[in-house]
Amino acid sequence: MTTDADLHTLTGAYALHALSEDESTRFERHLSACRSCTEEVAEFTATTAKLAAAVAVAPRPGMKQEVLHRVATVRQSPPRTRPRRPAATFRRRAPRLVLAACLALAAGLGGVAVWEHGRAEDAATEAQRTRQRTDELIAVLGAADAVSRRVPLDDARVVVSAARDRAVLVASDLTAPPGGKVYQLWYDVDGTMRSAGLMDADRTDQAVVLAGSANSASAVGITVEPAGGSDRPTTTPLALVTLPS
Incomplete structure (x- = not known):
């Protein structure tokens, strides 16, 4: 259970929308009386927005058709089966995955250029590294003790x-x-x-x-x-x- 002392450590998780509904409600009550946490949440929120906006790039003409053509020539892998997670856990994790996708795109843009030149294996390796870095980044920013x-x-x-x-x-x-x-x-x-x-x-x-x-x-x-x-x-x-x- 989150104590009053713990509430000061939830600024990062709150900015990433990674708190449960009950925790978010308690933290918002805390924000109304804590100026330092309010300022910290504002800074975290502004920074994550800038990181996401920094990767917004207009695709070049014809790229959609090229992607659709390549997709049609690639065999689809069978789905992997994994143990189901409780719904509450998924709701808590989903916003982090959305932010992770925004952050990963920044490094992933370089991979698109590599893929277009036929070096798909190198692009896949770089994409995996990017996912690993992004997962670690989100884990730290969203940690309850951050x-x-x-x-x-x-x-x-x-x-x-x-x-x-x-x-x-x-x-x-x-x-x-x-x-x-x-x-x-x-x-x-x-x-x-x-x-x-x-x-x-x-x-x-x-x-x-x-x-x-x-x-x-x-x-x-x-x-x-x-x-x-x-x-x-x-x-x-x-x-x-x-x-x-």
């Missing part, structure tokens, strides 16, 4: 889930790094900065799952590094955010 920390770098936040042992950096309207440079993410583990991945230098709106264990780190840092990243930070961190203990 905690958000503001990053003093444009409009960005770090979201951490101790249960998932993962952290996500969500950025909106991010200033592009200098030419030939990239933003690199780091975990501060016992005073040592360990690389947690690179951000996409060409995107202003993005959500990145940091590589490695979040529970072992005390902070997350962001530096500007040469394209391809560095083994160790070569510049002073633009931001260093303390993680919840």
